[in-house]
Amino acid sequence: MHRVAVLAMPGVYPFELGVPTRIFHAATDAASGKRLYEVTVCTADGRPVPTNAGYSIAVEHDASAIDDADTVVVTPAQGAYQFPGPGELQPEIAGALARVKPGARLVSICTASYVLAAAGLLDGRPATTHWWHTAHFQRTFPDVKVDPDVLFVDDGDVLTSAGVAAGVDLCLHLVRRDFGSEVANRVARSCVVPPWRDGGQAQYIERPVPGPSMASTAPTRAWALERLGEPLQLADLAAHAQMSRRTFTRRFREEVGMSPGQWLVRQRVELARHLLEETDLPVDRIAAEAGFGTGASLRQHLSAVVGVSPLAYRRTFRKV
CATH class of the missing domain: 3.40.50.880 (Class I glutamine amidotransferase (GATase) domain)
Structure with a gap:
């Protein structure tokens, strides 16, 4: 214990x-x-x-x-x-x-x-x-x-x-x-708490309250979470939100506390971690499912976040 x-x-x-x-x-x-x-x-x-x-x-x-x-x-x-x-x-x-x-x-x-x-x-x-x-x-x-x-x-x-x-x-x-x-x-x-909260504490820093006419990026975030395996670009996210890329990026940072690119990488890493823990899929397949494209890219990003390779992570956290 x-x-x-x-x-x-x-x-x-x-x-x-x-x-x-x-x-x-x-x-x-x-x-x-x-x-x-x-x-x-x-x-x-x-x-x-x-x-x-x-x-x-x-x-x-x-x-x-x-x-x-x-x-x-x-x-x-x-x-x-x-x-x-x-x-x-x-x-x-x-x-x-x-x-x-x-x-x-x-x-x-x-x-x-x-x-x-x-x-x-x-x-x-x-x-x-x-x-x-x-x-x-x-x-x-x-x-x-x-x-x-x-x-x-x-x-x-x-x-x-x-x-x-x-x-x-x-x-x-x-x-x-x-x-x-x-x-x-x-x-x-x-x-009764979320297992993982998006963004950082930057989103809680005091700022003027957005006007009621200002659109949120939340629907686009939900849309992106269903498509993490696809090659999503900033232009795709902004187009879905019906905003310019500059406006979307600014609004995204205000709501989430990080850039759209940083958020996408984090969500993809979390999906990859889940697949490594809960499935027997090979690393290259997990990399594709999570939107990293190659096993080398997944290894780079996972190592940057948790400090270990995908196989080492699986050996440590795999459900027995």
């Missing part, structure tokens, strides 16, 4: 604190129904911590719960624990993070990325945080490669998410990474 320790700091946000337990406890073995994760919530000293919601949360474990954890999740908090800078991390939190065993994954939700960065754990790494704070985060930690647009960043043994609900996206991603898409999709259905 994969062991997860969730660290709660004073001023913790209850919603974000509850996300890991809710998602990971919903991950079960299809045959036996047994949970695939053991989740332990802890504080640095094992004492209750106040939340930002006007009540306190009592826990049963101190930071020693981190010692044997395979994944450690740091949740955001308000007040003095919210935005520590370099060298400003509270000693009890630094001590708790020092207990993470070699090879364990370290995860932050929302502004808890400040805690990882203050501990020097994000230096030279890609990371993200809530879009409202990305500029401040980058100024505070110039050695971190901040990506302000994505919902989460997976850098192998260190993962960071954007604000609030992006913690759900990241935890579902971890379930999928650990046990495959079938388990992750079951978790998403049981929690």
